[in-house]
Amino acid sequence: MSAQPTPSPVTTQDPKTEGEEREALNSSLRDAWRSLFRHRSAVIGGGIVLFFILLALIAPLLVPYGFNQVDADARLQAPSAAHWFGTDDLGRDIFTRIVYGARISLWVGFFAILGSIIVGSLLGLIAGYYGGWKDIIISRVFDTLLAFPSLLLGIAIVSMLGPSLENAMYAIAIINIPNFGRLMRSRVLSVKQEDFVLAARAVGMKDWRILLKHVMPNSWTPIMVQGTLGFATAVLEAAAFGFLGLGAQPPEPEWGKMLSDSRQFIQSAPWTMIFPGMAIMFTVLGFNLLGDGLRDILDPRMKQ
Amino acid sequence: MTQPETLLQVRNLKKYFPIRGGIFGKKVGDIKAVDNVSFTVNKGETLGIVGESGCGKSTTGRSILRLEEPTAGEVEFEDSLLNELNGEEMRRMRRKLQMVFQDPFASLNPRKTAGAIIEEPLTVHGIGEARERKEKVKELLQVVGLDAYHAERYPHQFSGGQRQRIGIARALAVRPKLVVADEPVSALDVSVQSQVLNLLEDLQEKFGLTYLFIAHDLSVVRHISDRVGVMYLGRMVELAERDTLYDNPLHPYTQALLSAVPVPNPDAERERIILTGDVPSPSDPPAGCAFHTRCPYVMDICREKRPEFQDQGDGHFVACHLMDE
Numbered sequence: 001m002s003a004q005p006t007p008s009p010v011t012t013q014d015p016k017t018e019g020e021e022r023e024a025l026n027s028s029l030r031d032a033w034r035s036l037f038r039h040r041s042a043v044i045g046g047g048i049v050l051f052f053i054l055l056a057l058i059a060p061l062l063v064p065y066g067f068n069q070v071d072a073d074a075r076l077q078a079p080s081a082a083h084w085f086g087t088d089d090l091g092r093d094i095f096t097r098i099v100y101g102a103r104i105s106l107w108v109g110f111f112a113i114l115g116s117i118i119v120g121s122l123l124g125l126i127a128g129y130y131g132g133w134k135d136i137i138i139s140r141v142f143d144t145l146l147a148f149p150s151l152l153l154g155i156a157i158v159s160m161l162g163p164s165l166e167n168a169m170y171a172i173a174i175i176n177i178p179n180f181g182r183l184m185r186s187r188v189l190s191v192k193q194e195d196f197v198l199a200a201r202a203v204g205m206k207d208w209r210i211l212l213k214h215v216m217p218n219s220w221t222p223i224m225v226q227g228t229l230g231f232a233t234a235v236l237e238a239a240a241f242g243f244l245g246l247g248a249q250p251p252e253p254e255w256g257k258m259l260s261d262s263r264q265f266i267q268s269a270p271w272t273m274i275f276p277g278m279a280i281m282f283t284v285l286g287f288n289l290l291g292d293g294l295r296d297i298l299d300p301r302m303k304q
Numbered sequence: 305m306t307q308p309e310t311l312l313q314v315r316n317l318k319k320y321f322p323i324r325g326g327i328f329g330k331k332v333g334d335i336k337a338v339d340n341v342s343f344t345v346n347k348g349e350t351l352g353i354v355g356e357s358g359c360g361k362s363t364t365g366r367s368i369l370r371l372e373e374p375t376a377g378e379v380e381f382e383d384s385l386l387n388e389l390n391g392e393e394m395r396r397m398r399r400k401l402q403m404v405f406q407d408p409f410a411s412l413n414p415r416k417t418a419g420a421i422i423e424e425p426l427t428v429h430g431i432g433e434a435r436e437r438k439e440k441v442k443e444l445l446q447v448v449g450l451d452a453y454h455a456e457r458y459p460h461q462f463s464g465g466q467r468q469r470i471g472i473a474r475a476l477a478v479r480p481k482l483v484v485a486d487e488p489v490s491a492l493d494v495s496v497q498s499q500v501l502n503l504l505e506d507l508q509e510k511f512g513l514t515y516l517f518i519a520h521d522l523s524v525v526r527h528i529s530d531r532v533g534v535m536y537l538g539r540m541v542e543l544a545e546r547d548t549l550y551d552n553p554l555h556p557y558t559q560a561l562l563s564a565v566p567v568p569n570p571d572a573e574r575e576r577i578i579l580t581g582d583v584p585s586p587s588d589p590p591a592g593c594a595f596h597t598r599c600p601y602v603m604d605i606c607r608e609k610r611p612e613f614q615d616q617g618d619g620h621f622v623a624c625h626l627m628d629e
Contacts, residue, residue: 195411198371203425203474204398213424217415 042293048286067100086271097253115173124184142178168247187219228291308346317377339538352529360538402475406487408467419455465496544620
């Protein structure tokens with residue numbers, strides 16, 4: 001066998017300084033940020049989302065009234081300087097209730113989606129990676145959950161658990177599990193075929209470590225996009241449960257509940273419905289725009 | 305010359321992939337990717353395995369390492385039977401058996417730095433403290449012809465040849481005895497191929513490695529191998545010392561294969577053996593000798609009886625009925 005003394009040296013393009021090295025390292029992450037800011041709908045959506053988050057955070061500082069402060073003298077008043085969005089049938093300030101309602105909607109949306117992401121991803125990961133009977137069982141459970149209209153399934157779950165905001169949250173989490181589970185499963189199915197996963201096995205890595213270090217990090221981007229879009233759905237579903245009386249209970253200032261409470265005043269005092277409705281609409285819009293933007297940005301095919 | 309020491313012995317290795325059909329996924333047949341393959345690899349040598357696409361050479365490599373669970377057969381490495389080890393024992397054994405992959409783009413996790421990729425096998429097998437490992441990574445990078453500062457970079461910042469060097473460094477990190485190189489240069493430019501081949505040769509000398517070198521490029525295999533095995537349709541048809549095989553091929557398939565190698569002389573007089581027809585499907589291989597459907601010297605016995613893979617003298621193994629004539 002011919003043996004040459006040294007391997008031919010590899011010429012690296014141009015020697016770079018330490019600082020430039022580090023820059024190159026962070027470039028891909030920064031690119032994602034930069035394109036996020038260039039993406040118009042993502043910026044608008046992100047702005048709306050940020051606005052509502054801020055609203056929720058500083059709610060008590062923003063308004064002079066309590067969200068359950070009843071004022072019998074000021075019932076069903078039209079919007080004015082004192083009551084920006086008017087008052088409801090109990091004389092409660094609608095603006096105050098909407099601001100506090102942002103807390104509820106975001107809180108429910110966040111934890112419901114977080115819950116379904118955790119449970120769904122875990123199940124999807126197991127189903128996709130191990131396959132076989134584990135996959136069959138998990139996938140059939142997903143199919144069963146998806147076979148029901150999600151709201152109907154949610155109603156069934158809440159009626160079993162009893163109507164309350166917390167139970168509505170559980171129901172929303174459960175009905176969204178298959179969405180994330182299937183997404184994760186399909187990602188894992190393709191990622192586990194990659195050579196670097198095989199390489200990790202060849203190196204002698206344990207399964208859970210491969211899942212954690214190689215499969216997960218390469219599977220989570222679509223989950224993030226779906227999570228943002230799912231947040232919008234969750235807010236809507238929370239409102240729907242509130243509207244049906246299965247979610248938030250009085251006097252909680254939940255937007256959907258506010259809508260249903262003011263149904264009878266739709267003609268005499270339309271502001272009681274318009275403003276909570278708009279709050280729901282803008283929150284959902286914000287998350288949808290942001291989710292769409294993220295999907296565009298994180299899709300490698302969209303990169304120039 | 306002393307008797308070479310056997311490092312790896314493969315006996316009657318089979319890997320069948322089930323074909324499932326119908327609504328209940330019932331097994332309706334088998335793809336016989338590797339069908340009764342036996343050979344040995346001696347310590348310190350390079351055994352090249354050649355064959356066309358789909359002949360089962362990659363699956364052979366993967367079955368030996370149990371990246372695909374073999375259907376049947378024995379793989380003896382040093383003193384242990386790899387196919388009988390349990391999961392944890394096999395995992396530990398992988399320290400001695402490493403693999404270099406074909407595609408340098410797909411075989412490196414795009415979200416990890418080169419340093420992290422090379423360090424991983426060390427971490428997995430609990431070798432060294434964190435600081436020692438970092439040192440080791442730098443050392444390995446230099447061994448494969450890269451620079452220590454490359455550890456900070458991500459795979460997409462490297463060229464194909466450099467990525468393959470990272471793949472080699474990862475395989476070498478745990479100081480393996482046997483490296484299965486599955487088409488390690490076929491995804492690279494020709495100019496880079498020779499660099500990587502030379503690197504593999506240098507490393508073999510330096511660390512006393514044994515290679516199972518899988519490739520479809522006959523000239524690459526000729527360059528690097530001590531002995532060469534030829535596979536056709538999941539079976540080993542011929543195996544011999546490199547020069548014996550290239551100068552005096554005995555199996556008609558090897559003869560046809562070698563006659564297809566381009567010669568850089570347009571006036572060279574040579575006889576090309578053109579095979580007709582396609583490779584039969586491995587799900588339904590021909591009875592008898594798998595090559596009989598395309599063999600120019602086919603006899604009646606070839607259609608009925610599978611030829612034995614026999615030593616014709618001097619370790620020149622051939623599976624062909626012509627040898628019995």
